[in-house]
Amino acid sequence: MVYTTFGNTGVKVSALGFGAMRLPMREEDGKKIVDDELAVPLMRQAFDLGVNYVDSAPLYCEKLSEASVGKALKGYRDKVYLSTKNPIEDNDGDHWMGRLEKSLKNLDTDYIDFYHFWGIGLNSFKSWQGLKYGPLEAAHKAKDQGMIRHISFSYHDSPENFKPIVDSGHFESILVQYNMLDRSNEENIAYAKSKGLGVVVMGPVGGGRLGAPSDKILGLLKNKPASTAEMALRFVLANENINIALSGMSDINMVKENAEIASRTGHLTEDEMRHIKAMMEENKDLAKLYCTGCDYCKPCPQNINISYLFEIMNRHRVYGLTEHAKSAYNEVINGWSWIKSADASKCISCGACETKCPQKLPIMKQLQETHATLAP
Ligand code: SF4
Ligand code: SF4
Incomplete structure (x- = not known):
């Protein structure tokens, strides 16, 4: 596994992160629940292969992802960095703290390493600035008290609204969408890295889109990768501004394949990268014609x-x-x-x-x- 230093936090993180949003599920009493007998060993297999970052959220997997991650982390807590998210529902710091406490309970732990303001945009962020005991003040209090180690944010706003949030100085790492089909955050990723933030990307295989076979995409490289998914992951890992590619893994083969890819270096040459980007831009222009x-x-x-x-x-x-x-x-x-x-x-x-x-x-x-x- 390849490790890099995660922005100014100084911690070393694995190139592959475990996204706990597609854990194996089963039915019980007509309800879908996480199948912990499969999910827990799956995550531990990833940890044993060197993955040291796991990302959950209160709503993933019918609201059961955090509990399953908490179980998988037993015996691994000091080796793996834990990330989850606060769905900011209002501007009240006490409510923010209540949601954090609930996550800690679900995860059965007393601290979270990277705690994200979940899916924020510039307007909501601005509305918290200067608030007396709003979400930002609550987050710093939680950090002072050791409930969280680092304050992070995940982002779904338009790319041009990104920089002021980074420049506010509140955050230590980011989580954004990035893949071969959607490079709209590429500049923001470079900016965040230049400002000393750790960078995690979600959707490296385009939410499954690039998991499907495509000769057109494989044909972009002279030495064809084994699959479109491999090509997509290598494209993300080749970007040196990115620390972690989060993959929502749901079976053991996926874990092994992704861990093997993330253990390589030199994913793409500069020429290959340039060629892929040029071809994908051409494709995008073609798509717009339609x-x-x-x-x-x-x-x-x-x-x-x-x-x-x-x-x-x-x-x-x-x-x-x-x-x-x-x-x-x-x-x-x-x-x-x-x-x-x-x-x-x-x-x-x-x-x-x-x-x-x-x-x-x-x-x-x-x-x-x-x-x-x-x-x-
Ligand atoms: S039903 Fe009318 S509006 Fe809808 S797609 Fe067909 S032509 Fe267009
Ligand atoms: S079909 Fe025409 S109007 Fe409709 S979304 Fe596409 S470009 Fe726009």
Whole structure:
């Protein structure tokens, strides 16, 4: 396993982190619960292979991830850095502290190494500054009292709102989305590193999108990697501004494969990196030719989420992620995805969308193609 120094915290962290958001689950009394008989050894196998950072959150795995992580950490607590998150629900410091205490109890521990303000944006952050005993003051108090070792944040706001949060000086590490398909935080990652913050990225395989096979993506390298997922992980690990790639691992083979990849160095040469980035930019431009995602075409009387269906179609058409695109389409039209849409064949050709589309896209025709290509 490769280790790097985590910003100014001085701690050495493994290149691969265990994301405890896809732990093995089972049914009990009609309820989904974490299968600890599988999940605990799975996490411990990762720790034994050198992974020393595990990331949980109160809502992961039907709210049972923290408890399972707490069990896995028994006997490993002094070897593994523990990260979890506070879903800031209001501006009250006591409430913030209450949520921290609940996490400590779930995790059955008396301290958290990296405690995140969960999914914050600039507006909410600004609203806490200067508050008398708001979330920020509570976090510093928790740190002074040893309940947390480091204050961190995870980020889902637009890239241009990122720097003021780093510059505030409250935080020691960040957790952001980054992968081959979504490099929007690349500059922010470099900035955070330059300011002495540790950098963790989530979604290195694009939330599963890059886990699906794609000859187009594999073809970007002369020496083809074994899988698209390997290529995606190597792309993230090759970025020297990143300390940890968090992977939501749910089986032992994934743990072994990812640990093996994270134990290598020299993931990509500079030329390879440049080539991949250039090709991915070209692909992105190509995707925009099909649909920019502006949503001016909404609403559709048939509740077809046009931009989302086209985005799924692009995963097939532009990136060659056909298998993945088919399963994503199936999920959305069956109502299993949190993003809702009727299936593309429900279009009644009223034409309302096409008159509003600034790209002048033949939406009705493209919807037919989407359904013909991706429907089961
Ligand atoms: S043409 Fe089809 S997709 Fe467009 S608004 Fe009408 S029903 Fe919806
Ligand atoms: S208006 Fe056109 S470009 Fe914009 S989301 Fe709809 S189809 Fe895509």
